[in-house]
Amino acid sequence: MNSLTIDPENLRVSMLTLVLRVTAIIGLVTCIPSAYAALEHGFVGVALLNAFTVLLAFGLLFFKRLPFRPRAILTCLLFYALGLGLLISVGSVSQIYLFGFSIVVVLLLGLRMGFYAALLSSVSMLAVGALGYAAPEIAEPRWGTDFSGWVLATINFSLVNITLTLGVGTILNAVNTMLSREIASSTSLDQERTTLRALIDALPDVVFTKDTAGRFVNCNQATLALFGAEREDQVAGKTVFELFESREIAEPYHADDLGVMAGRKLINREERSVDSEGRPIWYLTIKVPLMDSLGRITGLIGVSRDITALKQAEAERNKLLEVAELARRQAEAEKRKAEQDIRKAEERKAVAEESNRAKSAFLAMMSHELRTPLNAIIGFSEVLIDGKFGSTNDRQARYLTNVLSSGRHLLGLINGLLDLSKIEAGKLEISRQPCSLRGLAEEALSTVQPLADAKQIELVMDFADPRIPTVAADPVRCKQVFYNLLSNSIKFTPKGGKVTVTCAVAPSGRTVRTSIADSGPGIKSEDMARLFKPFEQLDHTGLHAVGGTGLGLALSKQLVELMGGEVGVTSAQGQGSVFFFELPVGTFEAEKRVASQRVGAAKPLALIVEDDPGARELLELTLEGDGYETKSAATGESAIVLARKCLPAVIVLDVFLPGIDGWEVLKSLRAAPDTADIPVVMASISSDRQKAFALGAIEHLTKPVDREALLAALRRHGFTSKVMTDPVHVLAVDDEPNHRMLVRAMLEPAGFRVTTVESGLAGLEVAKSEPCDLLLLDLALPDISGVEIVAALRQHEPTRRLPIFLVTAQEVSTALRERLHGDVELILSKGQLRMGDLVAEINRVLGRHP
Amino acid sequence: MTIRVLLVEDNALNLELHRDLLEADGHEVIVCENAMEFRARIASGLVPDVVLMDILLPDGLGTTLLAELRSTSNLDDVPMIAITAHALAGDASRFIAAGFHAVITKPIDTRTFTADVARWARATSRKGE
Numbered sequence: 001m002n003s004l005t006i007d008p009e010n011l012r013v014s015m016l017t018l019v020l021r022v023t024a025i026i027g028l029v030t031c032i033p034s035a036y037a038a039l040e041h042g043f044v045g046v047a048l049l050n051a052f053t054v055l056l057a058f059g060l061l062f063f064k065r066l067p068f069r070p071r072a073i074l075t076c077l078l079f080y081a082l083g084l085g086l087l088i089s090v091g092s093v094s095q096i097y098l099f100g101f102s103i104v105v106v107l108l109l110g111l112r113m114g115f116y117a118a119l120l121s122s123v124s125m126l127a128v129g130a131l132g133y134a135a136p137e138i139a140e141p142r143w144g145t146d147f148s149g150w151v152l153a154t155i156n157f158s159l160v161n162i163t164l165t166l167g168v169g170t171i172l173n174a175v176n177t178m179l180s181r182e183i184a185s186s187t188s189l190d191q192e193r194t195t196l197r198a199l200i201d202a203l204p205d206v207v208f209t210k211d212t213a214g215r216f217v218n219c220n221q222a223t224l225a226l227f228g229a230e231r232e233d234q235v236a237g238k239t240v241f242e243l244f245e246s247r248e249i250a251e252p253y254h255a256d257d258l259g260v261m262a263g264r265k266l267i268n269r270e271e272r273s274v275d276s277e278g279r280p281i282w283y284l285t286i287k288v289p290l291m292d293s294l295g296r297i298t299g300l301i302g303v304s305r306d307i308t309a310l311k312q313a314e315a316e317r318n319k320l321l322e323v324a325e326l327a328r329r330q331a332e333a334e335k336r337k338a339e340q341d342i343r344k345a346e347e348r349k350a351v352a353e354e355s356n357r358a359k360s361a362f363l364a365m366m367s368h369e370l371r372t373p374l375n376a377i378i379g380f381s382e383v384l385i386d387g388k389f390g391s392t393n394d395r396q397a398r399y400l401t402n403v404l405s406s407g408r409h410l411l412g413l414i415n416g417l418l419d420l421s422k423i424e425a426g427k428l429e430i431s432r433q434p435c436s437l438r439g440l441a442e443e444a445l446s447t448v449q450p451l452a453d454a455k456q457i458e459l460v461m462d463f464a465d466p467r468i469p470t471v472a473a474d475p476v477r478c479k480q481v482f483y484n485l486l487s488n489s490i491k492f493t494p495k496g497g498k499v500t501v502t503c504a505v506a507p508s509g510r511t512v513r514t515s516i517a518d519s520g521p522g523i524k525s526e527d528m529a530r531l532f533k534p535f536e537q538l539d540h541t542g543l544h545a546v547g548g549t550g551l552g553l554a555l556s557k558q559l560v561e562l563m564g565g566e567v568g569v570t571s572a573q574g575q576g577s578v579f580f581f582e583l584p585v586g587t588f589e590a591e592k593r594v595a596s597q598r599v600g601a602a603k604p605l606a607l608i609v610e611d612d613p614g615a616r617e618l619l620e621l622t623l624e625g626d627g628y629e630t631k632s633a634a635t636g637e638s639a640i641v642l643a644r645k646c647l648p649a650v651i652v653l654d655v656f657l658p659g660i661d662g663w664e665v666l667k668s669l670r671a672a673p674d675t676a677d678i679p680v681v682m683a684s685i686s687s688d689r690q691k692a693f694a695l696g697a698i699e700h701l702t703k704p705v706d707r708e709a710l711l712a713a714l715r716r717h718g719f720t721s722k723v724m725t726d727p728v729h730v731l732a733v734d735d736e737p738n739h740r741m742l743v744r745a746m747l748e749p750a751g752f753r754v755t756t757v758e759s760g761l762a763g764l765e766v767a768k769s770e771p772c773d774l775l776l777l778d779l780a781l782p783d784i785s786g787v788e789i790v791a792a793l794r795q796h797e798p799t800r801r802l803p804i805f806l807v808t809a810q811e812v813s814t815a816l817r818e819r820l821h822g823d824v825e826l827i828l829s830k831g832q833l834r835m836g837d838l839v840a841e842i843n844r845v846l847g848r849h850p
Numbered sequence: 851m852t853i854r855v856l857l858v859e860d861n862a863l864n865l866e867l868h869r870d871l872l873e874a875d876g877h878e879v880i881v882c883e884n885a886m887e888f889r890a891r892i893a894s895g896l897v898p899d900v901v902l903m904d905i906l907l908p909d910g911l912g913t914t915l916l917a918e919l920r921s922t923s924n925l926d927d928v929p930m931i932a933i934t935a936h937a938l939a940g941d942a943s944r945f946i947a948a949g950f951h952a953v954i955t956k957p958i959d960t961r962t963f964t965a966d967v968a969r970w971a972r973a974t975s976r977k978g979e
Contacts, residue, residue: 370935372861375861378960407957
């Protein structure tokens with residue numbers, strides 16, 4: 001019996017089935033004896049009824065497709081038919097079947113139908129009695145004689161039947177109601193549970209409950225995912241020790257669990273764990289005890305939130321902070337180190353400066369102390385030789401000559417030594433200006449002529465090419481080199497020999513080589529190397545008492561190298577020697593001119609004052625060809641008016657003019673503040689140089705005016721009056737703050753606009769983007785070397801001709817000097833930077849004429 | 851024309867050379883061997899045509915004496931020539947900047963010495979006229 005399927009419909013169906021089964025079985029069991037007895041007593045109808053009801057019961061039992069209600073009604077009718085049939089045939093003893101009918105109806109069709117069935121049973125029974133069937137077995141059995149007996153039996157029957165039927169029906173209804181209620185409540189509980197479950201499963205947090213033994217009871221999807229499980233039963237009933245691979249991980253959980261079971265709440269505990277794939281994860285966990293209605297702890301409920309991402313972000317942040325802190329510390333250390341380096345460098349510099357100062361002081365003192373007695377030696381011997389105080393005899397005169405020449409030798413040695421020491425200390429200052437080698441050679445030759453004459457040596461100057469370009473050199477030092485090499489050659493050339501000076505542009509076109517060939521004994525190749533070292537005068541057998549200090553060649557080599565050139569010798573024994581030096585062609589002059597032109601922006605204006613139209617035209621052509629704009633005046637008066645009006649960059653002024661002469665013009669120009677600063681070049685047929693300079697002319701030229709001489713003079717002095725009024729913008733690139741400050745302090749009071757930049761790349765940017773007139777560039781910058789900056793600027797058209805001064809604390813090698821030659825105007829030593837010099841050099845290079 | 855030269859020089863040999871050269875050409879030479887003597891001479895009212903001043907004296911510097919002389923009212927335009935063994939680059943311009951009219955570097959050129967001194971003396975005395 002499926003007694004557990006409790007719902008109202010099923011209950012009635014089950015009861016129907018039960019009734020049918022019982023009826024069928026009892027019918028089957030009673031059918032045969034009953035039918036036999038009936039037939040024996042002649043009740044054929046009863047036997048037939050018997051058989052009919054058994055068959056119907058079986059039919060209904062197995063014919064389940066018939067809906068419940070017809071089946072139930074048929075079953076009820078079966079009982080009614082049986083009851084009625086037996087009542088008629090057997091008598092009131094069969095009233096039990098009518099009672100059964102009422103009960104079956106109330107069971108199968110409800111209370112109301114049961115009541116009707118009970119009434120029908122009573123009525124049927126009374127009707128059978130009324131129809132006169134056998135009397136009920138209250139008295140003797142007789143047929144149709146005692147109706148009152150039937151009434152009595154019917155009343156009794158009805159009382160019992162109705163009472164029991166209604167009782168059974170009521171109980172059944174109550175059961176039915178209870179069942180319905182029970183089912184309804186259980187359904188809503190289920191639904192609630194399902195909702196809750198879905199809710200918990202949907203939570204991203206790990207939610208679980210455990211029993212007191214620490215076994216998982218319930219767990220949501222997140223919990224399953226944590227353990228890599230798919231179903232709840234894979235986790236439920238297990239402890240952390242079974243679920244985590246490592247005891248180490250499980251132990252702290254378990255310890256926490258024990259704490260919670262002991263009644264302590266665990267709030268926001270951070271737990272470290274690993275996920276099912278072994279990756280570290282972090283949880284923020286809450287565990288609280290689970291209690292029953294009596295307050296006993298039956299387990300715990302836990303909620304764990306995955307805060308791995310949070311933790312990772314935090315770790316990331318900490319790491320970043322750490323890195324930042326590390327970087328900060330490193331930067332600090334670097335800064336400290338840099339400061340230390342600067343301090344050390346300053347100390348070193350101070351030491352070097354001190355030692356330099358001491359050396360310079362020593363040199364100055366030595367020079368002074370040696371010159372003082374030499375003055376007496378040379379002076380007295382000179383006056384004696386000259387016979388100023390009476391004549392001497394020949395022998396005395398010869399001796400005195402020896403004293404004098406020895407004295408002069410000594411003086412030469414002192415001067416040479418001083419020069420050499422200065423070169424070695426980097427203190428010899430070399431200027432660079434256009435020098436005519438022809439002029440220098442002529443001067444030097446005239447100086448050594450007496451030496452040559454004394455030995456009857458022929459001095460020849462053979463400048464085959466009339467257009468030798470000017471070189472960039474220091475004229476004084478250049479002359480010194482000429483003198484040294486010439487006197488050296490004369491010294492080693494025997495009497496009656498020949499010394500020839502030649503000059504030619506080198507094949508490269510960038511240098512000019514001057515050669516001095518002698519007809520001396522020549523030099524052995526093994527001696528060549530020693531030749532240019534100090535005090536390495538070669539031993540020439542048979543040529544004793546060769547004068548000279550032994551410093552001349554060494555000094556010449558150093559000087560020429562300082563000027564960016566080189567010295568050399570070619571020689572073969574017995575065939576004489578050829579000493580030569582090469583100096584760079586004066587290219588920077590051309591660049592300088594362009595530079596100042598750029599500063600002046602527009603073409604500079606030249607005012608030509610010349611009354612002779614031919615000469616005027618020539619001057620105009622010359623100047624215009626060199627990038628000037630020209631205006632001309634034929635008289636002094638108009639010249640003054642024009643000069644005041646146009647404020648030309650330069651004035652070329654003829655002396656002899658109709659009306660007031662050039663001198664008067666010059667004076668009145670100088671007298672007016674507007675025109676006082678305009679450079680004036682005087683041109684005259686007389687040689688009035690002194691007068692011209694005294695009146696403030698920058699140059700005096702003899703007519704006819706030589707084109708080159710005029711242009712050279714203008715270049716030397718600059719020509720843009722504009723430059724004088726516009727502040728010159730100097731860009732200083734230096735990583736040393738002190739030096740930047742120094743440059744500012746030097747230049748700003750002198751009226752320059754100074755921009756300072758502390759790194760090479762930034763300097764390069766500024767130089768390219770901001771128009772500046774001159775760049776003061778530190779050679780040793782931390783990010784990019786000065787040499788690279790120079791190269792970059794020279795490749796960039798707008799800065800191709802920007803004048804650059806290289807400022808350096810270090811020695812600049814000759815090779816580097818050569819490389820930079822033409823690209824930088826000047827190399828300045830940081831230690832020796834002086835305000836006056838710097839300003840003067842900037843003015844010189846920019847062609848300013850303050 | 852005879853000029854009166856006040857010669858300040860501490861080295862005896864150089865003093866003799868310079869004095870003899872000047873005297874040989876007929877000039878009057880008054881010598882001082884140190885700063886103290888020079889001051890005494892000036893205090894005594896001497897008015898020379900030119901002063902030849904050594905720079906390094908045992909008791910002072912020629913440049914100091916120059917400044918002293920310049921502050922003496924009637925001697926402020928007496929030409930002063932430095933005659934010195936300080937012959938390094940920049941020395942001469944330093945002395946000119948200090949107020950000397952000219953600088954003669956030792957060793958001197960005996961052949962032009964007196965003429966140079968006389969020219970300077972005359973150039974300035976003419977200015978003073």
